[in-house]
Amino acid sequence: MRIETAPRIDRCVALRRAVFVEELGVPDSVEFPGDEDGAIHLLALDGTVAVGTARVVIDGAVAKIGHLCVLPDKRSRGTGRALVRAAVAAARRAGATTVTLTALRDATALYAGEGFVPVGAPFEAAGLPHQRMERRW
Numbered sequence: 001m002r003i004e005t006a007p008r009i010d011r012c013v014a015l016r017r018a019v020f021v022e023e024l025g026v027p028d029s030v031e032f033p034g035d036e037d038g039a040i041h042l043l044a045l046d047g048t049v050a051v052g053t054a055r056v057v058i059d060g061a062v063a064k065i066g067h068l069c070v071l072p073d074k075r076s077r078g079t080g081r082a083l084v085r086a087a088v089a090a091a092r093r094a095g096a097t098t099v100t101l102t103a104l105r106d107a108t109a110l111y112a113g114e115g116f117v118p119v120g121a122p123f124e125a126a127g128l129p130h131q132r133m134e135r136r137w
């Protein structure tokens with residue numbers, strides 16, 4: 001498995017549609033509000049097969065990681081963690097000193113293992129439990 005910066009976003013969009021829209025029931029308009037311009041899209045590849053993705057948006061010293069997903073039959077092999085690490089590395093390269101994200105509650109342990117701490121109280125969005133988290137350096 002390797003992670004690359006996607007030259008085009010179509011494969012990342014297809015993965016996000018499969019996981020967030022079809023598996024988790026997030027409305028298409030919430031997952032794809034038309035804010036992809038300028039974002040860094042990461043793609044995890046198993047051979048030539050796209051298995052996971054994550055997105056990083058840089059806003060000055062703050063980077064936001066989002067839309068992390070791995071296909072259901074490819075999970076629990078370290079791909080999600082590798083994507084988080086690649087996203088943090090991309091944020092550092094871009095000069096960010098803080099990385100923020102909104103974790104689906106199930107994924108908080110994954111982010112905590114990568115140095116993220118909870119910020120504020122858990123909340124619900126799109127019918128799913130979320131927790132804001134951040135990491136600074």
Ligand SMILES: CC(C)(COP(=O)(O)OP(=O)(O)OC[C@H]1O[C@@H](n2cnc3c(N)ncnc32)[C@H](O)[C@@H]1OP(=O)(O)O)[C@@H](O)C(=O)NCCC(=O)NCCS
Binds near residue numbers: 067070071
């Ligand atoms: C969250 C997700 C990206 C993790 O991908 P993955 O490739 O399975 O993750 P990894 O194999 O790298 O797991 C890393 C660690 O996180 C933990 N973890 C991952 N997903 C978890 C979950 N849903 N619940 C609890 N722990 C989880 C694993 O136990 C693992 O820890 P370990 O190695 O100490 O056992 C994947 O489950 C997914 O796409 N879920 C649906 C979409 C989603 O929730 N995205 C996150 C949005 S914030």
